[in-house]
Amino acid sequence: MYHHCISILFVVVVVLLGSLAKPPSPPWDDxxxxxxxxxxxxxxxxxxxxxxxxxxxxxxxxxPQREDAVVDALYDVSEPGHPRYRAYLTREQVTDLVIxxxxxxxxxxxxxxxxxxxxxxxxxxxxxxxxxxxxxxxxxxxxxxxxxxxxxxxxxxxxxxxxxxxxxxxxxxxxxxxxxxxxxxxVSLRTQWQALRNRSDRAAVKSTSGGPATMLSSRAKVNPVTPSFLRWLYDTEAYTPNTRGENVLGIAGFLGEYPSQADLGAFMRKYLSEAEDATFNVVEVNGGVYDPTHPHEEANMVIQYAEAMAYPTPHIFYNTGQGPSGMDGDFVSWLEYILDQENIPQTISISYSIEERFLSREYATHVCDQIAKLGVRGVSVLQSSGNDGIGLGTCLRDDGTVRFMPTFPGTCPYITVVGGTTDYEPEVAAEFSGGGFSDYFERPTYQEEAASTFLQDLGNRYQGLYNPSGRGIPDIAAQAVGFRIFLNGNEHEASGTSLATPVVAGIISLLNDWLILTGQGPLGFLNPWLYGRGSQGLTDITEGSNTGCNMDGFSAIVGWDPVTGLGTPRFRRMLEQLF
Known part of the structure; x- marks a missing residue:
């Protein structure tokens, strides 16, 4: 009897140990x-x-098992002066960080x-x-x-x-x-361009503090904007890229939109004859289909001005299809594709965005984390800030309140956002230049001093309409009004931060060309450098504002502002800040 009880007890213990070793599945219906x-x-x-x-x-x-590993690595390789500055990781090393x-x-x-x-x-x-x-x-x-x-x-x-x-x-x-x-x-990705609209140059704009009006100074205008003007204004005309096979500029295309090689040739023949042979490669992602006989204005103007600034640097246009998931899958599937590549273009230009409020915070955070992986790989990602100023229409939310409407993925702290300017001597803010503060992402350390100075000047104006502790956009700006472009063999005029973004991307690509030529790593994630020494290579924009939400919007002031960021690029001056 005793031995029988021991046997029963042994069986029970074995069963219990087995159940401890392999716990039952959770209630999947909870x-x-x-x-x-x-x-x-x-x-x-x-x-x-x-x-x-x-x-x-x-x-x-x-x-990930190590939740902060990618962001920590991103700042290690992006912060000038850090021992690992520009010591970028491989695809496999990044994958290991997020297992x-x-x-x-x-x-x-x-x-x-x-x-x-x-x-x-x-x-x-x-x-x-x-x-x-x-x-x-x-x-x-x-x-x-x-x-x-x-x-x-x-x-x-x-x-x-x-x-x-x-x-x-x-x-x-x-x-x-x-x-x-x-x-x-x-997600309904919108391209950040617009047909040139009538705009009234106001004689004055209010100061951000709501005090006495500041008169806009007399300034020179240019119409139309062409490659020769941009190359002169941003001081790139004397530099010719040398590392043609090593340095690449990528353009992310969505919505089934694609450019035309014939239109690029016609554009170059008229406006930059030495680049008449400019060309680009097309990579089809997630069912993207390239049909050069039916080009789109957005894709055409981005490729034309990226080429105009960075020729003869190789260009890749990523034509991303909707796939069975619809447009939500566009950006996610493109990121998954690009992160899967052994070699990624050192500079990427993106001109599509969505109002941040239409995304779940969790989804936006995931996409932002994917963008951080690009920076760890040594990629500079440029993103347009939008064409709706501080917000489209009345900015009225479903609950009846008004809230400014920043655009994503620009609000992600790991991307460099491009706003718009117009005129010159001096340049002033384009009134449609998207800008503001994220409701999802906190202000990053690299932006703390610059944004705090602006907010101190702003005071309590617009209190409650934006998140004063959020990541501010844009970071940088460039010309965005009155560009000449070609579509189906005909000339058109267009405006928008979609045009400013490839212009800046082209300039960053030239800087990367020089770094690669001298045996160094590319710039990678730009912002820690831009908000530090890199800002000395920019021209501060201090006039104009970005209207929206039926309001005057934010004003461009001395230093960083959520209209034109830190200012517009000057290639030679930026080059000097790399030494």
């Missing part, structure tokens, strides 16, 4: 909301359920297995902490995420996407999963 909207976001209408059999690609961003904890992977895989997600459809991206689930049926995605995916159409642009106004995750996964896309982010 779902809590991860993110949701109270209503369908503004300018979107519901079209009902997607057709039966519709699939989407899901991106699941997992929390999720084994427990995270085990839990997520168990959850996916529970819902019948085939292991053959799951892959880990080279971003290092993102799972991609390929071709998941909408029905399965609804069950997996406690969601209700619908077709939505943008009432103004007619774009159709698949989204849900809310999604949930099991309680056990909330800490482990940072975000899932596409879900609640109603």
């Amino acid at each position: 779902m809590h909301i991860k993110h949701s909207w109270n209503a369908v976001p503004k300018n979107w209408e519901t079209l009902g359920r997607p057709p039966s059999g519709t699939t989407i690609d899901l991106y699941i961003a997992l929390r 999720p904890h084994p427990e995270t992977l085990e839990l997520v895989n168990s959850w996916l297995e529970h819902h019948g997600i085939s292991s053959s459809s799951i892959s880990m991206t080279h971003g290092g902490n993102t799972l991609m689930l390929k071709a998941v049926s909408v029905t399965q995605a609804n069950t997996l995420l406690g969601a209700s995916y619908q077709l939505y159409r943008h009432v103004e642009r007619g774009e159709t996407i698949i989204r849900t106004v809310g999604y949930s995750l099991p309680v056990a996964l909330h800490w482990h999963v940072l975000t899932v896309a596409p879900t609640t982010s109603f």
